[in-house]
Structures are given as C-alpha cells and as structure tokens.
Amino acid sequence: MIPRYSLPRMAALWDPEHRFLVWLRIEILACEAWAQLGKVPVQALEEIKARAAFDLGRIEALEQKVRHEVIAFLTAVAERVGESSRYIHLGLTSSDVMDTALAFQLQEAADILLEDCDALLETLKTLARIHKQTVMVGRTHGVHAEPMTFGLKVARWYSEMLRNRERLAQAKAAVGYGKVSGAVGTYAHIPPSIEAYVCERLGLNPEPVSSQIVPRDRHAQFLGMLAIIGARARSSPGIGMPSSSECSPSSGRHWTASRPRSATCSGPRLPKWQSPLPKPRKALPPCRTRETP
Numbered sequence: 001m002i003p004r005y006s007l008p009r010m011a012a013l014w015d016p017e018h019r020f021l022v023w024l025r026i027e028i029l030a031c032e033a034w035a036q037l038g039k040v041p042v043q044a045l046e047e048i049k050a051r052a053a054f055d056l057g058r059i060e061a062l063e064q065k066v067r068h069e070v071i072a073f074l075t076a077v078a079e080r081v082g083e084s085s086r087y088i089h090l091g092l093t094s095s096d097v098m099d100t101a102l103a104f105q106l107q108e109a110a111d112i113l114l115e116d117c118d119a120l121l122e123t124l125k126t127l128a129r130i131h132k133q134t135v136m137v138g139r140t141h142g143v144h145a146e147p148m149t150f151g152l153k154v155a156r157w158y159s160e161m162l163r164n165r166e167r168l169a170q171a172k173a174a175v176g177y178g179k180v181s182g183a184v185g186t187y188a189h190i191p192p193s194i195e196a197y198v199c200e201r202l203g204l205n206p207e208p209v210s211s212q213i214v215p216r217d218r219h220a221q222f223l224g225m226l227a228i229i230g231a232r233a234r235s236s237p238g239i240g241m242p243s244s245s246e247c248s249p250s251s252g253r254h255w256t257a258s259r260p261r262s263a264t265c266s267g268p269r270l271p272k273w274q275s276p277l278p279k280p281r282k283a284l285p286p287c288r289t290r291e292t293p
Helices: 009-012 016-036 042-051 054-065 069-081 084-088 094-130 148-175 192-202 218-230 235-243
Strands: 137-139 145-147
Touching: 009 084, 016 042, 016 054, 016 137, 016 192, 042 069, 042 084, 054 069, 054 235, 069 084, 069 094, 084 094, 094 192, 094 218, 137 148, 145 148, 148 218
Parallel strands: none
Antiparallel strands: 137 145
C-alpha cells in the first residue's frame, strides 16, 4: 500500500508481517485439530506452539531461492521449530493457508470500514440537523436552480451512506469463507473436521464447495462493493465544487507555499487584490448573430 494514502490501521492489516502471522495461526490451528484426532503428538504440538516464529528477511531470502512464498514461509518456520515441524502443514495445500488468511484479513478490513461508516453516519446526521434551515443555491447540471437547504444536501449523503453500509455488511458476509480441503478441494488427505475447527476459530465459514481455491466471485463482490461506494459517493462533487477556483470562498485554507496543491498549481491561493491576472482594458464587444434572410 502507498503510505501517503493509507490509514495506519488499514496498512497494518496488509503488512507482510501481519499476513505471515495469520498464516502461522492457521497452521497452528490445523495442528491443534490434528492433535484432537491423535495424528499429532501432544508434545509435538506444545513444541510447535512454543517455538513457531519467523523472520521476514529469512522468508524473503528463501523465496528468492525457491520461488514459492508458502514454501519459503514453512521453511523459515521449520528452522525455528525443529523436528516437530514435520507436522506443520499436514494434509494442507498452499491455498488452504493463503485463501483462508485472505478471508480473515478481509474481515478485519471490513470491520475498520464499518466502524468508519458508523462514525461518518453520525457526523452526517449531526450536520444535517444543524443546517436544516441553512439556505443555499440548488443546482441542475451545475447551473443555479431553485433554492434548497444544506441540511437536505447532507441528508442525501446520509441516506446513500446507509445503503453503502448495508452493501459493505453483505460483502463482508459473502467473503467470510475459508477452505482447508486439500489440493483440489476433495478432502483426500484431510478430514472436513480440520477445516471446521480452523474456520470456526477464525470466525469464518467453511466454503461449501471449493476447488483448489475459494471461489473468486466472493472477492469480486467485495471489490465491487468498494467500487460502488467510491464511484457513487455524491458528496465528493458536492464538496469539491464550492472549493473550485471559480467559486472558492472556502478553498485554499490548508494549502501553503510549503504544501502546494499540485505540481502545476504550486502556490497558495491569493486574495483578489493580489491576483496576478491583469484586468481587461475594455469590455469585449457583444456577440453578433447572423440575421436570417
């Protein structure tokens, strides 16, 4: 993620270290489930829990060599665990770990977005009530039309954000599915009880019918929801237009010479009396139209 445009809480969820921590948690949960079936010795499980760790630099170095991120991760962990590492990743395929971890991370991300939606809704509700009687110019196609109130404009944003929150909650539920069903989803080397154990403790649902991967329509729905919220946020032009150069009583307040608007508009907004544009010497003649013969 680009640090300048990333919120710290959200960026932390997609940091490589956090991703590997989720991978490690899935591997340990699978070992716990195997131990309940008597396939992993209790002592080995305790050693795995006590010693399982990794070093990011070591994983990166191994990946350059083996060209496989999961093998690099498992090798780095095995170096820390020792002999008991033979039970790690038992019966699993790479996508069991990667896709289940992705579902968990998307749940974490959705929780942050839902929390922010709730905060925004409260702010919009308060703003709409404060400006219930604040008169402003209504516009159609950007042109002055009938008068309206700023409270009504904010109420529209509030109503749309309510729908966006519903979409986000639905998308979170749709993407909250993991899989621990083996190479092609047939449970040939791992029983469904392992999958149920891992998913339950991660707050996920087992994918009803999977292949090597969790079906990608779930992720498409989640990303589509984000696109809808971003594309249909009508508040953006409603806030942006009053801040434009032509009608900007409120723009430029946070732009300074040390923090310009852009590379092509580097200076701060100047008061009218400091405007560098020359005044016209005389008015332009009126536009003449051709007379119809």
